Amino acid sequence: MRGFRHFGMMFFCLLVFMGSTEAQLQMGFYSSSCPNAERIVQDYVNRHIHNAPSLAATILRMHFHDCFVRGCDASVLLNTTSSNNQTEKVATPNLTLRGFDFIDKVKSLLEAACPAVVSCADIVALVARDAVVATGGPFWRVPTGRRDGTISRSSEALNNIPPPTSNFTNLQRLFANQGLDLKDLVLLSGAHTIGISHCSSFSNRLYNFTGVGDQDPALDSEYAANLKARKCRSLNDNTTIVEMDPGSFRTFDLSYYRHLLKRRGLFQSDSALTTNSTTLSFVNQLLQGPLQNFFAEFANSMEKMGRINVKTGTTGEIRKHCAVVNS
Ligand code: HEM
The missing domain is CATH 1.10.420.10 (Peroxidase, domain 2)
Structure with a gap:
């Protein structure tokens, strides 16, 4: 009986330990792996958003459309590369999104500073926030550490993003x-x-x-x-x-x-x-x-919203280019 109780206790401790090591988003996730990451994003947004303030709205919407399909994992950014897999990007609700080149530009700056460290999913979340703030809107906390997904399906965008005709x-x-x-x-x-x-x-x-x-x-x-x-x-x-x-x-x-x-x-x-x-x-x-x-x-x-179904730890990947999965 004592042996059984001892085993039970150890099993319980193991579960607690596993729970506590499960990766989560955290504020300043890149503070040691890429200390200037958030500054690089913010500086680029502040320098360029005033030329095209309408980007704040479309990138905020991009973040929403990303999070509602397979979680905030940048699946909305992936290009269709074969005719038998149409990605989210070509689904009707996403055809009116803009700003993909803006995200690509920020990604290229981050790749130059810290190759293969900062995810496209975090870039979308940070740019959405910084662009809204730069145009006089609210600030919100963006904990980071999201990783990028490798799957993107147009049909899932249609099923999960609410249409404007929704009751x-x-x-x-x-x-x-x-x-x-x-x-x-x-x-x-x-x-x-x-x-x-x-x-x-x-x-x-x-x-x-x-x-x-x-x-x-x-x-x-x-x-x-x-x-x-x-x-x-x-x-x-x-x-x-x-x-x-x-x-x-x-x-x-x-x-x-x-x-x-x-x-x-x-x-x-x-x-x-x-x-x-x-x-x-x-x-x-x-x-x-x-x-x-x-x-x-x-x-x-x-x-x-920014925490919906995020991939963290070892799931997903850090894409090199936001529009394609790593080879
Ligand atoms: C509640 C369900 C929602 C529906 C049905 C909906 C639908 C739409 C539609 C149809 C457009 C116009 C697209 C176009 O014709 O160009 C739009 C624009 C927009 N939506 Fe939503 N939306 C919803 C929720 C949200 C949420 C949760 C966010 C962000 C947190 C958001 C942010 C935006 C923004 C900022 C625009 C303007 C985009 C631009 O100027 O390019 N929407 N939405």
Whole structure:
């Protein structure tokens, strides 16, 4: 009996030990392996983002699209190299992403400083944060140590990235699949305070909502009329772009949420946030609080999103080029 208890104790200690050695993200992961890594990223962003401030929005969206498919592992950056494996990059939601060359440039600077040390997944997470901060948005913590994935499938992007036609149930399900709750859904949707959309992402709401040439009754009719007259002139317009938060699409502020309450959220997924009492009350709470409160809460949800299913320790790899797996 004593021998059995002794064995049990040792087994328990082993489990605790294994748990504690499991690699995790940590602040300043590169502080000894590449001490200037985070500085190099930040300097490059600060020097170049002002030439193209719209990159802050698209790279923030890139980080989201990366994390929702196989975790934050830079799988969104991989090029399709054979006809029998279409990667995430060519899936419909990712066709409007930009900024891949910006990520490649940062990667080349880091490879010059510390070859094969800094992952593309960490670069996306750091650039997204630094670009948002450089354009006046919130700061959030980016613990590092993510490693890069080797698999990328277009079909998985379609299954996991919420489409703009999502209703509340769909959004709740897709966020819950990633371990994110309704508060995260409301806060992270607040990223639509910056950036643009193509007409094609919402023109069904203007021209053919139920298939009989009608308009979405949940969209403010004056706003819809304006969009039709000045911007999205037909159902099939897939080139014109529209500010998602008209009047302040370059400023990270609360006006996205104000638009939601006026039924002026651009996507069905935006307006869906006002169809559920829990998310509606989060929206109201954010609007009643100061901007700093939104920034702090957004930061918490971004840090949470940045931890989704990360590969650490010995899983995955450190890609040499962000668009291709190592040979
Ligand atoms: C809740 C579900 C979401 C849906 C359905 C959704 C959908 C979309 C769509 C359709 C666009 C416009 C794409 C285009 O036509 O060019 C867009 C843009 C954008 N999204 Fe989302 N999104 C969601 C959540 C998020 C989250 C969680 C983030 C980041 C944390 C985010 C950040 C952005 C940004 C910054 C843009 C502007 C991109 C640019 O200016 O190029 N979105 N989103």
